[in-house]
Amino acid sequence: MTTNKPKDIDEYIAGFPTDVQKVLEQIRATIHEAAPDAKETIKYAMPAFTLSGNLVFFAGFKNHIGFYATPTGHEAFKDELSVYKQGKGSVQFPLNKPMPLRLIAEIVKFREKQNREKNSTS
Numbered sequence: 001m002t003t004n005k006p007k008d009i010d011e012y013i014a015g016f017p018t019d020v021q022k023v024l025e026q027i028r029a030t031i032h033e034a035a036p037d038a039k040e041t042i043k044y045a046m047p048a049f050t051l052s053g054n055l056v057f058f059a060g061f062k063n064h065i066g067f068y069a070t071p072t073g074h075e076a077f078k079d080e081l082s083v084y085k086q087g088k089g090s091v092q093f094p095l096n097k098p099m100p101l102r103l104i105a106e107i108v109k110f111r112e113k114q115n116r117e118k119n120s121t122s
Contacts, residue, residue, distance in 0.1 A: 009040050009047045016060050023065060023099055027058050030101045034108035049108070052115040056108055064092040065099065072114060073107045080106075 006012035013024045024047075031038065031049050038049040046059040046066075057068040070089040074081060080103055085092040093099055 005045045006042055008042060012042065012047055013060075020060050020095065023095060024058070024060050026099055026101060027065065027067075027104060030104050031056060031058075031108050034105040035112045038108075038112070051112055052119040055111045055115065056104075061092075063096070064094050067091050067093060067104065067107075069107045069111055073111050076110055077103065077107055 006015065009028060013021050013028070016024060028040075028047065035049065035051055035055060038051040038055055041048050041050055043054070043057065046057050048057045049055040055069075056073065057066075059066040059068075064085075068090050069077075074086070074089065074091060080100075081091050084094075
């Protein structure tokens with residue numbers, strides 16, 4: 001993993017071993033598919049997607065992918081996420097198990113809808 005703050009998601013992903021890069025690219029593609037208008041950026045030194053505000057963040061670690069859909073994505077999908085280790089505002093998807101790409105897409109769509117509704121009423 002890179003120690004310097006990456007300038008973009010490509011650079012971030014390039015700092016990982018090939019097998020982890022593949023998983024990070026799958027997650028990236030899943031987010032793009034679920035929210036085609038979302039913009040890629042780096043926030044808090046990790047990949048982030050924004051659309052009318054923050055949508056989701058993700059990060060690679062030695063044994064898992066951290067996924068951050070705060071503030072509301074985790075609460076809305078708490079039953080589906082209950083099988084994964086969680087921290088404050090995060091969920092850990094283990095690298096030795098299949099990535100729940102369908103669930104990630106559902107969470108992204110939920111966050112996108114929420115952000116659009118919030119911005120249309122403000």
